[in-house]
Every structure is written in structure tokens, then in C-alpha cells.
Amino acid sequence: MAILYQHKIREQLHLIEKKEKRPFISWTEEWNNVDPVYFFSLGPICSFRERFFWADRTNETVYVGLGCTYVIETEEKEDRFHTVETKWKQWIGQTAFYSNKTETVPILFGGFSFDPYKPRTEKWRAFPHAKMVVPAVLLTSKGGKATLTVTVRSGQSAETMEKIEMLFHLLHEERAPLHSLPSLMKYEEIQTEQWLNAVKQTIAKIRVGKFDKVVLAREARLSFADWVEASAVLGQLREQQPFSYLFAFEQEGQCFIGASPEQLVKKEGDACYSTCLAGSIRRGKTVQEDEQFGEWLLRDGKNLHEHRFVVQMIKEAMEAVCERVDMPPSPQLLKLPNIQHLYTPVVGEHCRVSSILSLVEKMHPTPALGGTPREAAVKEIRKVEPLDRGWYAAPIGWMDTKGNGEFAVAIRSGLLQGQDVSIFAGCGIVGDSDPISEYEETKVKFTPMLSALGVGQDE
Numbered sequence: 001m002a003i004l005y006q007h008k009i010r011e012q013l014h015l016i017e018k019k020e021k022r023p024f025i026s027w028t029e030e031w032n033n034v035d036p037v038y039f040f041s042l043g044p045i046c047s048f049r050e051r052f053f054w055a056d057r058t059n060e061t062v063y064v065g066l067g068c069t070y071v072i073e074t075e076e077k078e079d080r081f082h083t084v085e086t087k088w089k090q091w092i093g094q095t096a097f098y099s100n101k102t103e104t105v106p107i108l109f110g111g112f113s114f115d116p117y118k119p120r121t122e123k124w125r126a127f128p129h130a131k132m133v134v135p136a137v138l139l140t141s142k143g144g145k146a147t148l149t150v151t152v153r154s155g156q157s158a159e160t161m162e163k164i165e166m167l168f169h170l171l172h173e174e175r176a177p178l179h180s181l182p183s184l185m186k187y188e189e190i191q192t193e194q195w196l197n198a199v200k201q202t203i204a205k206i207r208v209g210k211f212d213k214v215v216l217a218r219e220a221r222l223s224f225a226d227w228v229e230a231s232a233v234l235g236q237l238r239e240q241q242p243f244s245y246l247f248a249f250e251q252e253g254q255c256f257i258g259a260s261p262e263q264l265v266k267k268e269g270d271a272c273y274s275t276c277l278a279g280s281i282r283r284g285k286t287v288q289e290d291e292q293f294g295e296w297l298l299r300d301g302k303n304l305h306e307h308r309f310v311v312q313m314i315k316e317a318m319e320a321v322c323e324r325v326d327m328p329p330s331p332q333l334l335k336l337p338n339i340q341h342l343y344t345p346v347v348g349e350h351c352r353v354s355s356i357l358s359l360v361e362k363m364h365p366t367p368a369l370g371g372t373p374r375e376a377a378v379k380e381i382r383k384v385e386p387l388d389r390g391w392y393a394a395p396i397g398w399m400d401t402k403g404n405g406e407f408a409v410a411i412r413s414g415l416l417q418g419q420d421v422s423i424f425a426g427c428g429i430v431g432d433s434d435p436i437s438e439y440e441e442t443k444v445k446f447t448p449m450l451s452a453l454g455v456g457q458d459e
């Protein structure tokens with residue numbers, strides 16, 4: 001099967017290259033189903049130096065990208081979303097699209113930094129303020145049906161084909177097990193004292209009316225005995241966090257990865273969707289305790305307050321561009337394996353914007369990651385938070401050639417850098433926050449990444 005495909009793709013690309021005058025060729029074909037995490041794991045073995053992974057909360061849409069045929073990246077601050085949009089349109093205009101018996105279109109995948117005005121540290125050097133890529137090979141799985149898209153620069157298909165041939169060869173062989181996780185050498189929470197002080201100061205400032213809400217995040221660092229391979233972590237996240245977005249974006253051997261429950265925005269034609277997620281409590285140890293915690297969260301003034309700011313902002317942002325916006329009048333509970341949240345889904349109809357990036361720009365950062373008022377809160381985070389957030393808490397996702405797409409908020413995430421890993425977690429500070437409870441909340445939010453790394457919470 002794989003051998004057949006290989007010849008077919010090579011032949012097709014060759015024919016197209018001969019007659020096509022455009023700089024890029026993108027060719028899509030129906031394909032046999034393959035485990036996406038396994039597909040992702042084969043990238044480096046086939047000399048693809050970049051890779052990404054995306055699965056939405058229901059696993060309905062899964063994308064795996066290997067290699068990089070076209071990169072859009074910018075260090076611009078104000079204009080970054082606009083620049084990506086313009087370059088994407090230019091690329092679409094330069095590309096010849098071919099497909100065989102499928103409606104699937106190629107996508108652009110990537111993300112943004114949380115705050116382009118925060119000075120970048122060495123840790124995030126491979127992650128500019130905006131970076132989105134068109135992969136050389138894209139595996140798309142939609143509703144259980146798979147397609148493969150090969151995108152090449154015209155005249156350069158031979159180089160990509162060599163790697164693809166290797167990929168097909170490996171897929172044809174008996175499946176090798178995923179990498180195992182190395183053992184933990186060191187676990188360290190970073191600048192906890194400074195973070196707690198920042199929380200205390202922020203609470204005081206909120207109490208005198210300087211802000212309504214500010215989200216403050218912190219970092220923990222882990223060192224392992226060996227290289228931490230992204231596919232091993234991804235495999236664990238997939239098992240342990242079944243109702244979250246799974247994402248990974250690997251560049252220069254560094255991989256930003258996570259399992260986020262939080263949708264920033266999705267656009268499908270003229271409908272758009274978002275979720276308000278803020279307000280948290282851990283899961284109970286028994287069914288009864290778990291229900292008690294949930295009931296408490298639904299009634300707790302401080303958490304409802306935290307949540308309300310997010311609802312207000314998302315509602316306003318959607319109302320500005322949609323004819324109709326629907327949402328339930330009060331939050332529901334979203335129960336995840338380690339934590340429960342207050343949750344309000346939002347649906348916008350007859351959306352007037354043509355590209356998801358305009359919605360991303362409007363909505364980032366929501367008060368679940370930044371605060372209220374937005375500008376003042378982000379400035380305060382920049383000043384007092386002892387952390388370079390990089391891509392943590394920022395938009396990550398995809399868009400297609402029609403301007404549709406979906407972005408999650410990259411929380412419950414970490415950065416894999418060889419044997420070292422940084423993980424991040426934040427929480428919404430309001431006037432009646434208690435620093436120790438907020439500290440505990442961030443600990444619970446570290447759990448998904450720690451478990452995926454094979455680390456127990458008390459290590």
C-alpha cells in the first residue's frame with residue numbers, strides 16, 4: 001500500500017512540477033488511517049527537523065505536520081497577526097493546489113508569544129512573537145478519515161520525497177514502540193517567594209481599585225537523566241487528558257507541548273465559538289467529595305468573580321463582530337482529570353470577519369490569562385511576574401485557506417529542551433484571593449504536565 005502511494009505521489013509531483021509555473025505545489029490524497037502520535041514520532045527518524053501536532057478536544061480534527069516548506073515568522077509586536085494573515089494570503093496566491101477525491105485543504109499551523117513587549121529570555125529563543133508553518137507533509141484526520149498533503153517548493157520535490165519514502169517505509173514496517181520517558185533527576189519550583197510577593201502586591205493593588213483581575217503565572221523546572229522525546233510526552237497526554245486540546249510545536253529540537261482545556265476561538269464559515277474558563281478547584285478523592293467541591297465552586301463568590309470578567313470580555317468581543325451571541329446565563333462545571341473549572345461556552349452567529357486571525361487578535365489575551373482591564377493587567381504582569389511566558393498562555397492553532405480554523409490557549413503546557421523541561425501554570429488574582437490558595441491552585445495546574453512526564457506531584 002505504502003509503496004504504491006510512494007510511486008503515485010512521486011509521479012504526480014513530477015508531472016505537476018513540469019507544467020506548473022507557481023513557486024509552490026500542494027497535493028492532497030486520501031490516505032489510510034495511521035496513529036497520529038506514531039506518525040509524529042517518525043519525524044526525526046526521517047530527517048524532518050520540524051514537526052507539530054494538534055488534536056481538538058473531541059479528537060474530531062487531528063493534524064500532524066512534518067518538515068517545513070514555508071515559514072511565516074515575525075518579531076513585530078502590534079502588527080504580528082496582520083503580517084501572518086498577509087503572508088498567508090500571498091502564499092496561497094503563489095501555490096498550485098491539487099487534490100484527489102478529497103475536500104481537505106492545506107493548513108497553516110503555529111502560535112504566538114503571550115506578550116511581545118516582554119523581553120525574551122534565552123529559553124524561548126526558538127519561539128518568535130509569531131510563527132506559523134506549512135509542513136512538507138501533513139496528516140489530516142477528520143471524523144476518522146485521513147488524508148495526506150505533500151507541499152513542496154516547485155523544483156525541490158526530490159529532497160522531500162526522499163524523506164517521505166523513508167516515512168512510508170517505516171509505516172509499512174512493524175510498528176516500533178514509542179520512546180520511553182527518562183527518569184527525573186531534579187525538580188525545582190522557580191522564584192516561588194518572588195511570585196508569592198507579586199501575588200500579595202497585586203491583591204493589595206486590586207483592593208485599592210488599580211485593577212479588577214490579574215493572572216499571575218510561575219514556572220517549575222525539571223531535569224531528566226536523558227533526552228525527553230516529545231512523542232513520549234504526547235502519548236501520555238493523550239491517555240491522561242482525553243478532553244483537552246493536544247498540541248506540540250517543535251523547532252530546532254525544542255518542543256512546546258501541552259494539553260489545554262481552553263478554546264480561544266474557532267471559526268467555521270460565519271459561525272464562531274469560544275469558551276470562558278476561569279475559576280478552579282481540585283477533583284475530590286471520593287465521588288462525594290468531588291461533588292461537594294463542584295457545588296462549592298459553582299457558588300463561591302471569589303471564583304464566580306474571576307469567571308465573570310472572562311464572560312464579559314468574550315461576550316463583548318463576539319458581539320462586536322457577530323449578529324447574535326448565545327451563552328448560558330450561568331457557568332457550568334468542566335471536570336478534567338485533575339481539576340474542575342467554571343465553564344461558559346459561547347456561540348456567535350453571522351460573524352462578519354473573514355479570518356480567524358482577526359478573532360484571535362481581538363480575543364487574546366482574555367481575562368483568563370491576562371486580566372481586567374486588559375492593557376493595565378498585561379503591563380502589570382510584564383512588570384511583576386518573575387517569568388518569561390514565551391508561548392505559554394498564548395494562542396496556538398491552525399487556519400485554512402478559507403480563513404477558518406481553531407486556536408486554543410496554550411496552558412497546561414511545558415517546553416522540552418533536551419534533558420530539561422520547564423512547565424508553567426497561572427491563576428486569576430482578584431481582590432479576595434488568598435496567596436497560599438492561589439499557590440496551591442497553580443500546583444494542581446502543574447499536574448497534567450507532571451503526570452505526562454511520569455513525575456508524581458510530591459517529587
Ligand SMILES: C=C(O[C@H]1C=CC=C(C(=O)O)[C@@H]1O)C(=O)O
Binds near residue numbers: 306426428
Ligand atoms: C492560567 C491558567 O488557567 C486559567 C484557566 C482556567 C482557570 C484559571 C483560574 O481559575 O485561575 C486560569 O484563569 C493555567 O492553567 O495556567
Ligand SMILES: [Mg+2]
Binds near residue numbers: 427441
Ligand atoms: Mg483561579
